Amino acid sequence: MTQAAAIGVVNHGVGNLGSVMNMLRYINAVPVLVSTPEEVAAQHHLILPGVGSYDAGIAGLRESGMADAVLDHAAAGKPLLGICLGMQMLLEGSSEGELPGLGLIPGHCEAFADHVTNRRIPHMGWRDVHSVENGGFALPDPGRFYFAHSYFAPLDEGGITWARATYGVGFSAVVGRDSVVGMQFHPEKSHRFGMAVLTEFAGWRA
Secondary structure: OOOOOEEEEEOOOOOOHHHHHHHHHHOOOEEEEEOOHHHHHOOOEEEEOOOOOHHHHHHHHHHOOHHHHHHHHHHOOOOEEEEOHHHHHOOOEEOOOOOOOOOOOOOEEEEHHHOOOOOOOOEEEEEEEEEOOOOOOOOOOOEEEEEEEOEEEOOOOOOOEEEEEEOOOEEEEEEEEOOEEEEOOOHHHOHHHHHHHHHHHHOOOO
């Protein structure tokens, strides 16, 4: 019998930890809640979740000392998945806040309010997601995933955009570079499509 994959889930004070960990259990992975740099260093697969404001997420990660540990994890080529706000924190920054992001993936998040009219903000609900040719992570294509966000990463289909979606404007639903991947949607809330994505991540060797 194949041993279940252990996946660290970063507890930095801003995240939907219970739902993420429950979905990991559902796919027969072993979620490990990590709250210190030493615990981050012990993981091979790591998930950076997040809901709420950009600056609060970045500040919590830095104040805990785990920001540098996450950077070291990525530098070692170990798989790292950012979810929703966690995805945005992988980038260089966001117009939502003042603090710099982790800078593992180039780019800055922008506000839907600056690009979209006659649509509700935040963008909440189910949306089709389509992979792009340069994507480094296997996704259901098309897949349908659940979103809840007011800021987005613009499209960069020759580089960081691994999958795209549209809500008044095209945006990056998945971004990535090397062993680091970020998903703007919530796989833990996306039923069978989310299960497929997290199962793929559990076995991912970037």
